[in-house]
Amino acid sequence: MIVRIVLWSLGDAKASLDEVRDRVDELEPLTPPSIWLVNEAAERFGAILYLDEEVADLPEPLAGVRGLVGKDPEVWEEFDAL
Numbered sequence: 001m002i003v004r005i006v007l008w009s010l011g012d013a014k015a016s017l018d019e020v021r022d023r024v025d026e027l028e029p030l031t032p033p034s035i036w037l038v039n040e041a042a043e044r045f046g047a048i049l050y051l052d053e054e055v056a057d058l059p060e061p062l063a064g065v066r067g068l069v070g071k072d073p074e075v076w077e078e079f080d081a082l
Contacts, residue, residue: 002053006062007037007046007075014070020045027064046073050081 010017017040024036034049047062066072 001081002051003079003081004049004051005046005075005077005079006049006073007044008065008069008071008073010043010045010069012071015068017043017045020065020068023068024065027068045069046075 010020015023017038021038034047037046037048038044047065062073
């Protein structure tokens with residue numbers, strides 16, 4: 001299993017944290033099990049995605065959020081789950 005961590009800083013983004021929070025579920029229903037992350041004080045938003053190795057190379061599942069925010073995530077890291 002692959003764990004992908006993706007984080008955006010929203011201070012200079014097209015959308016506010018409230019806009020992202022209001023629209024994220026309609027843009028990106030996360031499957032397989034994954035979670036959204038929010039840090040209001042730091043204006044950061046992201047996700048932890050749990051991916052089977054077979055789907056880890058498929059197109060980015062967060063394209064809708066990327067379009068709403070207007071930029072690529074600052075953090076994009078992958079780890080092998082033990």
